[in-house]
Amino acid sequence: MPYVNIKITKEGATPEQKARLIQGATQLLVEVLGKNPQTTVVVIDEVATDNWGIGGETVTSLRKELEK
Template sequence: MPYIHIRVTDEGVTNAQKQSLIKGTTQLMVDVLGKSPETTFVVIDEVSTDNWGIGFEQVTAIRQRQT
């Protein structure tokens, strides 16, 4: 019973993109490990950029500098 946990920043990930992630990661488990899609669980968490850090900084600050 595979459990796949995906975390992404909450920067406009669409429902269609989430569906693609679910389908793609489930298919990967089927192809690589021979797992059943009926027992493969995928959870997607969207994390605020204020709550995601890279190095010493919040992603929010990094994104502000990039614009």
């Protein structure tokens, strides 16, 4: 019955990678806590780099600085 929410920046994760995240997170709950995978829900949110900040700056801005 667990619910897992994974938030990442929207930077090209493929359907295959997202399927692996879902499979891996579900497996983790089964292995560590013996949860039932059939009712384990995983939701992935992909967030625009303009909308994600760390250290007080947007990821968009941090990426530009790295490119300089």
